[in-house]
Amino acid sequence: EIVMTQSPATLSVSPGERATLSCRASQSVSSNLAWYQQKPGQAPRLLIYGASTRATGIPARFSGSGSGTEFTLTISSLQSEDFAVYYCQQYNNWPPELTFGGGTKVEIK
Amino acid sequence: QVQLVESGGGLVKPGGSLRLSCAASGFTFSDYYMSWIRQAPGKGLEWVSYISTSGSTMSYADSVKGRFTIFRDNAKNSLYLQMNSLRAEDTAVYYCARHPTYCSSTSCHRVDAFDIWGQGTMVTVSS
Numbered sequence: 001e002i003v004m005t006q007s008p009a010t011l012s013v014s015p016g017e018r019a020t021l022s023c024r025a026s027q028s029v030s031s032n033l034a035w036y037q038q039k040p041g042q043a044p045r046l047l048i049y050g051a052s053t054r055a056t057g058i059p060a061r062f063s064g065s066g067s068g069t070e071f072t073l074t075i076s077s078l079q080s081e082d083f084a085v086y087y088c089q090q091y092n093n094w095p096p097e098l099t100f101g102g103g104t105k106v107e108i109k
Numbered sequence: 110q111v112q113l114v115e116s117g118g119g120l121v122k123p124g125g126s127l128r129l130s131c132a133a134s135g136f137t138f139s140d141y142y143m144s145w146i147r148q149a150p151g152k153g154l155e156w157v158s159y160i161s162t163s164g165s166t167m168s169y170a171d172s173v174k175g176r177f178t179i180f181r182d183n184a185k186n187s188l189y190l191q192m193n194s195l196r197a198e199d200t201a202v203y204y205c206a207r208h209p210t211y212c213s214s215t216s217c218h219r220v221d222a223f224d225i226w227g228q229g230t231m232v233t234v235s236s
Binding site: 046050 | 144153154155156159168170171204209220221222223224226227228229
């Protein structure tokens with residue numbers, strides 16, 4: 001099983017600042033990586049797939065980069081609605097399993 | 110609009126069974142792979158199972174293999190998860206989700222991420 005490790009667990013950022021979230025895979029997943037945003041009481045929302053392609057309707061302030069084992073989600077200027085938990089997910093080693101990272105909580109500083 | 114609505118969650122005793130349903134609308138259900146994903150209270154996301162468009166191919170997480178069965182009825186635009194031999198550690202919100210298909214000018218391909226999610230249904234396994 002490919003293990004996805006996200007860091008940091010919690011990121012404290014002021015509105016308007018840049019946030020950089022990391023995701024590391026235990027082995028190469030090529031560019032087969034997605035990012036999601038989840039707010040309390042809501043289902044996750046797909047932000048990025050293919051490591052760097054924004055999903056439909058996702059604002060340009062969200063960007064993804066990386067390949068292989070190291071990936072980054074950048075939020076260029078945090079808005080109030082961006083404070084949430086973010087998950088990465090690999091879909092390279094599939095089947096048999098798809099795996100998610102443990103999440104990074106972005107909170108207001 | 111494109112929508113997934115889960116139902117069937119509830120409280121069940123350890124060793125019991127439950128069947129979850131997911132009703133799809135607003136898109137051609139039979140064209141899409143589908144998955145179930147769960148989230149234990151206060152925890153992260155765990156993929157549970159997937160099914161192909163025709164229902165002929167399925168895959169399961171090791172944690173549920175042999176106990177859970179995924180199936181679909183394309184005529185009813187519905188996805189199901191039959192859960193048997195339930196354990197306390199199966200307690201979670203269960204989401205159904207769609208695998209997107211993206212098209213260029215020349216071809217379409219499935220991406221094994223999840224672009225549409227239901228609101229989730231809570232399953233609690235407790236005596």
